[in-house]
Amino acid sequence: MNSVVGSSVFALNWRNVSYPSSGYSKSGKKIVNLRPACCSTAPQNLKPADEFSPSKFQGSSLNLFTEESAETDVLIECKDVYKSFGEKHILRGVNFKLKHGEAVGIIGPSGTGKSTILKIIAGLLTPDKGEVYIRGRRRHGLISDDDMSGLRIGLVFQSAALFDSLTVRENVGFLLYEHSRMPKDKIKELVAETLAAVGLKEVEDRMPSELSGGMKKRVALARSIIYDTTNDTIEPEVLLYDEPTAGLDPIASTVVEDLIRSVHCKGEDALGKPGKIASYVVVTHQHSTIRRAVDRLVFLHDGKVVWEGMTHEFTSSTNPIVQQFASGNLDGPIRY
Numbered sequence: 001m002n003s004v005v006g007s008s009v010f011a012l013n014w015r016n017v018s019y020p021s022s023g024y025s026k027s028g029k030k031i032v033n034l035r036p037a038c039c040s041t042a043p044q045n046l047k048p049a050d051e052f053s054p055s056k057f058q059g060s061s062l063n064l065f066t067e068e069s070a071e072t073d074v075l076i077e078c079k080d081v082y083k084s085f086g087e088k089h090i091l092r093g094v095n096f097k098l099k100h101g102e103a104v105g106i107i108g109p110s111g112t113g114k115s116t117i118l119k120i121i122a123g124l125l126t127p128d129k130g131e132v133y134i135r136g137r138r139r140h141g142l143i144s145d146d147d148m149s150g151l152r153i154g155l156v157f158q159s160a161a162l163f164d165s166l167t168v169r170e171n172v173g174f175l176l177y178e179h180s181r182m183p184k185d186k187i188k189e190l191v192a193e194t195l196a197a198v199g200l201k202e203v204e205d206r207m208p209s210e211l212s213g214g215m216k217k218r219v220a221l222a223r224s225i226i227y228d229t230t231n232d233t234i235e236p237e238v239l240l241y242d243e244p245t246a247g248l249d250p251i252a253s254t255v256v257e258d259l260i261r262s263v264h265c266k267g268e269d270a271l272g273k274p275g276k277i278a279s280y281v282v283v284t285h286q287h288s289t290i291r292r293a294v295d296r297l298v299f300l301h302d303g304k305v306v307w308e309g310m311t312h313e314f315t316s317s318t319n320p321i322v323q324q325f326a327s328g329n330l331d332g333p334i335r336y
């Protein structure tokens with residue numbers, strides 16, 4: 001996956017993407033976040049799965065997100081989305097929905113546009129054609145402060161994208177220092193608490209260069225889940241993870257996969273508190289991440305969604321594209 005984001009672009013967009021300036025509509029009306037009773041607390045300390053099997057959280061997902069689910073459960077919808085870069089036609093009519101409470105993986109061959117669709121959802125890229133709806137409201141152009149619909153969307157970059165010249169504390173608390181009225185000592189406390197929630201202690205004064213790759217990813221996760229606790233309108237809602245386990249060893253991957261689960265509303269963080277992320281999308285290549293961190297999969301190939309299913313259906317799918325991808329076979333419809 002390409003990580004096209006530099007620090008300055010990241011800072012600008014991350015502010016807008018992760019921390020909408022309000023939870024209010026243009027007219028100033030307060031938008032009440034949907035809180036269906038699906039966010040039950042799930043058991044922690046998942047054991048590594050040996051095969052693609054439904055996660056312990058999945059039962060509730062299956063029951064809740066059937067076709068009969070109310071349309072009000074839909075947080076994000078991509079409708080016939082097209083995107084080209086010059087002569088390269090990457091997305092050619094992508095359709096899918098993300099519902100409240102869902103943990104969805106976007107998978108597919110390299111270069112098929114997984115990162116691109118994530119950036120379009122986050123508002124960092126505009127589609128050439130087609131629409132993206134956020135809670136039923138069409139997103140026009142790039143995301144901006146007055147284009148918010150009460151849904152906070154955070155993007156966790158593949159590279160972690162920490163500011164090299166800032167300490168871990170300054171990185172994690174960046175937006176609160178810059179854009180909230182919280183007192184500095186309160187932010188310091190909250191940063192320590194949020195780092196502890198992702199299993200990091202006493203690293204606040206370190207520079208990013210002093211951290212391992214896995215620790216950087218955890219710091220990036222902490223930065224995306226921290227929020228102004230004095231303002232109850234900007235709770236985190238949806239997190240988009242771009243290859244969160246790329247480049248990590250298998251054990252470090254497991255740690256990050258479990259963290260992704262733990263900050264979800266169906267999980268518990270390292271401090272035993274329920275997570276705050278209503279739904280999330282993970283773009284990944286890694287089988288361990290597919291089976292451990294998500295419940296449902298969306299398979300992109302040749303610019304379109306060619307298969308959708310629950311994680312446990314992945315290896316038994318009769319779709320030849322999915323079969324080839326799952327087995328890593330050189331023979332099949334996917335050509336390199």
Ligand SMILES: Nc1ncnc2c1ncn2[C@@H]1O[C@H](COP(=O)(O)OP(=O)(O)OP(=O)(O)O)[C@@H](O)[C@H]1O
Nearest residue numbers: 001002004085090109110111112113114115116117
């Ligand atoms: N800003 C851009 N300008 C030009 N081409 C781009 C840009 N962003 C992405 N691309 C191209 O679009 C294609 C899809 O890229 P994208 O990163 O979305 O794929 P991906 O499915 O995430 O790939 P991978 O699995 O290898 O990470 C690639 O060929 C890439 O080079």
